[in-house]
Amino acid sequence: MNRKTVIVGGGFAGRQACHALRKADTEIVLYDPRSTTVMLPALPDLAGGWVDEKFLFQSLEKLLPKNVRHVQKAVRSIDLDAKTLVAGDETITFDKLLIAAGSVTDFHGFDQHRDRIYHLDSLESARRIRDDFGAYLLKKDQPHVVMAGGGYTGLELAMSLFYRARFAGKPCRVTVVDPGKEILPFLPEDKRKTIQSFLAKTGITVLPETRVTGFDGKNVTAGDQVFEDVFFCWAGGSTFAVPELKGTLERLRDGRLKVNPDLSLPNYPDVFAAGDAAAFDQNGQMLRKAVNFSWYEGKCAGKNIARRLRGEQTKPFRPFDAGWVIPLHGDSVGQLFSRIWIRGKSGLRLHYFMCGFRNYNLSNFAGFARIAAKLFKKEAHYED
Ligand SMILES: Cc1cc2nc3c(=O)[nH]c(=O)nc-3n(C[C@H](O)[C@H](O)[C@H](O)COP(=O)(O)OP(=O)(O)OC[C@H]3O[C@@H](n4cnc5c(N)ncnc54)[C@H](O)[C@@H]3O)c2cc1C
Numbered sequence: 578m579n580r581k582t583v584i585v586g587g588g589f590a591g592r593q594a595c596h597a598l599r600k601a602d603t604e605i606v607l608y609d610p611r612s613t614t615v616m617l618p619a620l621p622d623l624a625g626g627w628v629d630e631k632f633l634f635q636s637l638e639k640l641l642p643k644n645v646r647h648v649q650k651a652v653r654s655i656d657l658d659a660k661t662l663v664a665g666d667e668t669i670t671f672d673k674l675l676i677a678a679g680s681v682t683d684f685h686g687f688d689q690h691r692d693r694i695y696h697l698d699s700l701e702s703a704r705r706i707r708d709d710f711g712a713y714l715l716k717k718d719q720p721h722v723v724m725a726g727g728g729y730t731g732l733e734l735a736m737s738l739f740y741r742a743r744f745a746g747k748p749c750r751v752t753v754v755d756p757g758k759e760i761l762p763f764l765p766e767d768k769r770k771t772i773q774s775f776l777a778k779t780g781i782t783v784l785p786e787t788r789v790t791g792f793d794g795k796n797v798t799a800g801d802q803v804f805e806d807v808f809f810c811w812a813g814g815s816t817f818a819v820p821e822l823k824g825t826l827e828r829l830r831d832g833r834l835k836v837n838p839d840l841s842l843p844n845y846p847d848v849f850a851a852g853d854a855a856a857f858d859q860n861g862q863m864l865r866k867a868v869n870f871s872w873y874e875g876k877c878a879g880k881n882i883a884r885r886l887r888g889e890q891t892k893p894f895r896p897f898d899a900g901w902v903i904p905l906h907g908d909s910v911g912q913l914f915s916r917i918w919i920r921g922k923s924g925l926r927l928h929y930f931m932c933g934f935r936n937y938n939l940s941n942f943a944g945f946a947r948i949a950a951k952l953f954k955k956e957a958h959y960e961d
Pocket residue numbers: 585586587588589590591608609610611614617618619620621650651652653677678679680697698730818819820851852853854866867868869871902
């Protein structure tokens with residue numbers, strides 16, 4: 578065997594690909610700077626201090642097939658025409674490649690005191706929010722969270738922090754600033770109104786059609802208002818995780834790579850993309866970034882690489898949308914099988930059950946199953 582398959586990213590998609598490829602006649606090398614997995618959907622709960630972080634990760638070494646060599650480095654650049662990539666100081670050649678590096682926070686060029694802005698795309702960033710928000714609560718009698726971005730990550734994080742402050746006996750002001758006309762524009766009007774009224778009743782202010790224009794490390798300027806001494810979080814979207822990619826490519830605005838039905842890249846039959854890195858067109862609509870799609874795309878891409886190695890025809894990816902839930906700590910909204918709407922505690926329970934189900938060992942599953950059963954009763958999971 579002298580053919581080399583490189584997988585960039587060992588998240589939901591990359592790990593499934595490793596398993597799908599394990600019997601193929603190829604050397605398999607995984608590049609990922611992390612030594613563990615991360616259950617990203619539970620990051621807002623970790624940031625709010627509601628869930629023990631041990632339920633969110635597992636050592637990659639334990640999960641990967643034995644014949645996968647994990648190199649703990651980030652890939653800096655990929656050259657599709659030269660079939661090379663750069664990780665650390667090394668330049669590596671590949672025969673087959675899967676790009677599954679997920680996504681990272683997109684600051685859209687906003688660069689004022691970046692190191693003081695809280696964002697949520699990794700275990701480390703969630704820990705930082707948990708610890709710093711705890712310290713902020715101790716010194717502020719009237720805490721104020723300003724959230725740039727009213728998508729699901731922004732709202733989930735806002736609610737998690739709001740309830741944490743309330744639990745600490747501090748009434749917390751939360752302002753969500755979003756450039757769009759309305760938050761959650763993909764929801765039908767009645768569902769959107771329900772969420773908006775839940776937020777308003779809880780005391781969350783949403784400022785639509787407004788952008789954050791200034792941050793001096795403490796005070797935020799948004800529209801014509803200045804919010805002083807706030808806990809400032811950025812959840813304004815996500816973008817492609819590999820800094821440099823050379824080749825003839827079609828990409829979405831958020832950097833995702835347009836893929837063929839079999840998840841290979843147009844012009845590059847030996848290169849595949851899966852998960853948040855891929856833009857898969859289903860009947861004219863791009864699949865959303867989600868764990869389940871990433872999981873099955875990774876599996877399909879891995880099998881297709883194995884087919885290519887055997888000289889066989891690849892098969893198209895056939896996505897199945899089981900549904901989604903936006904958990905808001907005290908409420909939720911979601912949809913199952915593209916038709917059944919779900920709300921409140923049922924949605925929350927389903928979300929936490931899925932965090933357990935798509936987790937990596939029995940004790941992580943048990944941890945989330947317990948949360949799904951009890952939700953966040955005071956005594957259950959809060960840790961300070
Ligand atoms: C806060 C938050 C909440 C979410 N909530 C939900 C939810 O409720 N339900 C849902 O379905 N989805 C949710 N998502 C989206 C979901 O987590 C992603 O769609 C999914 O994780 C994507 O899987 P992936 O395998 O593409 O990437 P990931 O799981 O992110 O894995 C990417 C891997 O690539 C590695 N990597 C990154 N850069 C490089 C590099 N340059 N070189 C090498 N390796 C690299 C990373 O270390 C990581 O291990 C949420 C995401 C976030 C951030």
